[in-house]
Amino acid sequence: MFKGRGFTLIELLLVIALLAILASMAIPSYLxxxxxxxVSNFALSIASACAKDAMADCVSRFVDAPTTFDLSNLPNCSNVNTAMGNVEVLLDGSYTCAPGGVASGTVKGVLAGVxxxxxxxEFGGNSFRCTVR
Incomplete structure (x- = not known):
């Protein structure tokens, strides 16, 4: 008589169900x-380059009073196609130059499809800080 040494169908179904539950929790986190x-690799580096241009622009302008400027006139503040294919990075925002540097402003980089x-x-205190939100 044959003595079976294996898993039962119920045990296999339980393992498959458990793996499906774990995958359903892991896939959204991965995405x-x-x-x-x-966004960190593409949009953040482009937004940071734009912010550096804004800082340099404010230092080169000798303004007497706080003056707001648009980002569109700066060289690194235009839309870019990245290595991910036909992905467009949209930059928007403005900055305010004060005597001695940047007073305030924001540069946002939005990656198409994300x-x-x-x-x-964000500018403040003659410096800027870039983050992904």
């Missing part, structure tokens, strides 16, 4: 991580 890394994360560079 969010992937989108955040895309709606849940944005690269943001």
């Amino acid at each position: 969010a991580y992937r989108d955040r890394s895309k 709606n849940n994360y944005t690269a943001v560079c």
